[in-house]
Amino acid sequence: MRKRTIFALLGAMLVAVLVIGATTGCGSKKSNQIKIQIYPADSNAAMALQADKVDAYFADATPVLYYMKKNPGKFEIAGKQIAAAPEGIATRKGDPLGAKLKQAIAELYANGTMQKILSKWGLSQFALSNPPKTTPIAKASGGTITFCSDTTYPPMESLVNGKAVGADVDIANAAANLLGEKAQIISTGFDVIIPALTGNKCDAIISALTDTAERAKHVNFADYVNVGMLLMVKKGNPAHISDLASLGGKTVAVEAATTEKAALDAENKVLAKGGK
Amino acid sequence: MFIAVAVNWHLVWTRIVNPNGIFAHALWVTIYISIVAQILGIALGLLAALMRMSSFRPFRFISGLYVLLFRGTPVLVQIMIFYLMIPGRSLNLLLFHPPETIAAGILALGINEGAYMREIFRAGIDSIDRGQMEAAKSLGMRYGMAMRRIVLPQAARVIVPPLGNEFNNMMKTSSLVTIIGVYELFTDAQTFQSNTFSRDIAPFIAVAFWYLVLTSIWSFIQAMIERKLAVSEHGDEISLRERAVAIWTEGGGMVRSAWPWRARA
Numbered sequence: 001m002r003k004r005t006i007f008a009l010l011g012a013m014l015v016a017v018l019v020i021g022a023t024t025g026c027g028s029k030k031s032n033q034i035k036i037q038i039y040p041a042d043s044n045a046a047m048a049l050q051a052d053k054v055d056a057y058f059a060d061a062t063p064v065l066y067y068m069k070k071n072p073g074k075f076e077i078a079g080k081q082i083a084a085a086p087e088g089i090a091t092r093k094g095d096p097l098g099a100k101l102k103q104a105i106a107e108l109y110a111n112g113t114m115q116k117i118l119s120k121w122g123l124s125q126f127a128l129s130n131p132p133k134t135t136p137i138a139k140a141s142g143g144t145i146t147f148c149s150d151t152t153y154p155p156m157e158s159l160v161n162g163k164a165v166g167a168d169v170d171i172a173n174a175a176a177n178l179l180g181e182k183a184q185i186i187s188t189g190f191d192v193i194i195p196a197l198t199g200n201k202c203d204a205i206i207s208a209l210t211d212t213a214e215r216a217k218h219v220n221f222a223d224y225v226n227v228g229m230l231l232m233v234k235k236g237n238p239a240h241i242s243d244l245a246s247l248g249g250k251t252v253a254v255e256a257a258t259t260e261k262a263a264l265d266a267e268n269k270v271l272a273k274g275g276k
Numbered sequence: 277m278f279i280a281v282a283v284n285w286h287l288v289w290t291r292i293v294n295p296n297g298i299f300a301h302a303l304w305v306t307i308y309i310s311i312v313a314q315i316l317g318i319a320l321g322l323l324a325a326l327m328r329m330s331s332f333r334p335f336r337f338i339s340g341l342y343v344l345l346f347r348g349t350p351v352l353v354q355i356m357i358f359y360l361m362i363p364g365r366s367l368n369l370l371l372f373h374p375p376e377t378i379a380a381g382i383l384a385l386g387i388n389e390g391a392y393m394r395e396i397f398r399a400g401i402d403s404i405d406r407g408q409m410e411a412a413k414s415l416g417m418r419y420g421m422a423m424r425r426i427v428l429p430q431a432a433r434v435i436v437p438p439l440g441n442e443f444n445n446m447m448k449t450s451s452l453v454t455i456i457g458v459y460e461l462f463t464d465a466q467t468f469q470s471n472t473f474s475r476d477i478a479p480f481i482a483v484a485f486w487y488l489v490l491t492s493i494w495s496f497i498q499a500m501i502e503r504k505l506a507v508s509e510h511g512d513e514i515s516l517r518e519r520a521v522a523i524w525t526e527g528g529g530m531v532r533s534a535w536p537w538r539a540r541a
Binding site for chain 1: 311363455497
């Protein structure tokens, strides 16, 4: 081949790439499927809605209500709370710490500390209706319990001036205190939080982690609140979103590896079966 | 040091030979972003290099400021800035409307790349004897024509190898756009991995393999271009095969005796 032929071929390949990319909008097809935008941190997903990049932001009720309160008049909630489920502190399978934390949570509910913490962060409605029964706790000797936490999730946990704060942080401190130990929060990406625990990077997870059957196969849960999922949209609900089914063809921002992401995947399967 | 490695090799194999449907889309987005960003980078780099050599002082200043700003700041920060700067859901380019996440990724990576390309172009053009330009001018060529016909074709030989390196880098750096929610190769692997709830690194080994495929294909294309550009160096060419395997040889593949099959040439 001559020099010119080679360059003409390469040029033609380039033009083909550009044209195909341009005409297909880089592969994004119009369909009844939900366009799921996955962000590594929940704060990025919430930011996407604030910047009007997506039609809805889908997360636990806790951060959604928090963002609503922080930005009055800017957003609204579309539809009702979906699939309320317990969130728990996760520990490794077979680790006695799990049973101790369960005892601690029961004690926190019994002595009113839990209610105080939840009310401090405006989360009273998420308290367990049937808190576990208390049993005597054997105090340990002043060690440290390290908690993995995805600190991008206010009001449960977020970083303020480099320090982890939030309801989960307070609960971790109170629970560790009851056990005669100190709590230390380790910021961890949510998508790797369970491997981080099983890989001994921390002793427990406190990160608004929903207690699902799938996750319970890998870790033990000590449940402490009961939280559902909420869809947050711009004021006036311009995309007319009312529930998961109404998200077909819309763009939704979620954090990676969340129950919300799983719920959207499941809904997409339903939408695919239902045809157009 | 003890590193517990639990790799599900069956999963690695499955992810490589039988990836799911969305994988093709993710692969395509990665290729598209890298190619378009590199083209943008080359255009901007050439422009900035010519501005840098201009006798008009403000041009030189703009070129310097461009490199200072975009080579001196992390590309991750730039991606975030472009993402938030572009309003709405898509970038309106009259003919077509790319999703703004992809557009932001391309712009940030391309403009960042341009700052590095400027230095590569400048070095390439500097390597050509000034006499070449003077001779072209004395033949009555204007600056633009002399640049196009005389200087740049010769400089290309110096420019292409580092340009290829930059593109190799670009394909790998493009994984950073995952932070603004672009579904590309890395996001695909990450999503898959997070669904396993385990420390299994299989999805990442598989995605590393796919990046390796992309960069290997490019290395071959680059070797082809370099060979074609070298035809003017009569008697000194090395074969395509030698260029393609250059990274394995001592002396960067330029050592003839290292390869017995050179004897036939």
